[in-house]
Amino acid sequence: MRTDQDTMNEQALIGRLLAGGSAGFRDLVEAYGPQSMALAVNILGNRQDAEDVCQEAFLQVFRRLDRYDPARSFRTWLFTIVSRRAFDVLKKKRRFYRFVDRATLEPRESFVAGADPDPARPLPESVLHRLTPRERTALCLWANEGYSAQDIAGVLRCSASTVRVYLFNARKKIRSLMENDHGVLQTD
Amino acid sequence: MASCRRTEFFYRAVPLKFWRGWLVRQHIERCPACQARLASREEVRRLMARPEGYRDVSGLWARLEPELARTSVRRTTHLGLFKPRWQFALGLAAFCAAVGLSFWLLRAVQSSGPGPRAPRSGEQFALDYIRVGGAPAQAFIYQPSGSKMVFVWAEKSI
Numbered sequence: 001m002r003t004d005q006d007t008m009n010e011q012a013l014i015g016r017l018l019a020g021g022s023a024g025f026r027d028l029v030e031a032y033g034p035q036s037m038a039l040a041v042n043i044l045g046n047r048q049d050a051e052d053v054c055q056e057a058f059l060q061v062f063r064r065l066d067r068y069d070p071a072r073s074f075r076t077w078l079f080t081i082v083s084r085r086a087f088d089v090l091k092k093k094r095r096f097y098r099f100v101d102r103a104t105l106e107p108r109e110s111f112v113a114g115a116d117p118d119p120a121r122p123l124p125e126s127v128l129h130r131l132t133p134r135e136r137t138a139l140c141l142w143a144n145e146g147y148s149a150q151d152i153a154g155v156l157r158c159s160a161s162t163v164r165v166y167l168f169n170a171r172k173k174i175r176s177l178m179e180n181d182h183g184v185l186q187t188d
Numbered sequence: 189m190a191s192c193r194r195t196e197f198f199y200r201a202v203p204l205k206f207w208r209g210w211l212v213r214q215h216i217e218r219c220p221a222c223q224a225r226l227a228s229r230e231e232v233r234r235l236m237a238r239p240e241g242y243r244d245v246s247g248l249w250a251r252l253e254p255e256l257a258r259t260s261v262r263r264t265t266h267l268g269l270f271k272p273r274w275q276f277a278l279g280l281a282a283f284c285a286a287v288g289l290s291f292w293l294l295r296a297v298q299s300s301g302p303g304p305r306a307p308r309s310g311e312q313f314a315l316d317y318i319r320v321g322g323a324p325a326q327a328f329i330y331q332p333s334g335s336k337m338v339f340v341w342a343e344k345s346i
Contacts, residue, residue: 033245041237055251143232161209168212171226
């Protein structure tokens, strides 16, 4: 999915940013903000936390841009920061989520995945709770960004084999949810 | 298929990630029957939040802009008068060391210079033993107040 043109644009963007301070940063946020937001929403399951995480991640990028290794993909570096920040938020909120899980025994969110589902909609609760945060990260990068297992391993800092297992488990769980008619996932 | 069932059995039997990863790479990723039992990329995409839904980054930028301005000011200030603390401490220590070394060198040069050596303040004149004509003599030492001159009076003991 990633082309040489993308890499050149990326390097040009970083070059402008290093030369011009915060002036070129808006271009960077416009180029990578949507992808980062989608990743954070898919990991965290809500927009508010995702915005906080993206804000922190971009600030970290701005402050530590001198540490960026141009030999590495900038996108991968940014996604690593976003996913780590998101994992930190999840850790902090784990207790709260446990409480919410116990408290919300009413029917779970149900939706119909029509021809054109809302692209900003977070993962349904049922999927969110069935997948681990690392599985959600791997799945999001695989589906949205077209990353390979090797690329995802760079973001999650684990082996490609581990990523294959994450992807396999996650895709299997989703297929299982789609096939078993629990009124949770329905296609057309 | 038998190979699929075998793979699934081994996958469940050995819960080691590198082993499972190897099985996925060797069989599951290549086998159409196994792939059919997994959600496809398109199906997963339809479930997930996608970048198209977050094209408008003005909200994110509005939150980032003041923080970036603050960070830029801090960065500029650091590059100007006030360097980071460790650099300032290092500079101060180097300056003190240079001053101390210069002072010590100056004193060493002055004290080892040419000419008669002047008695230092607080230095006392002393004689251990005086003999006159091969016999021990009585010695009297006198220094007028406010003068550096010292008189030594030796008298033969009777």
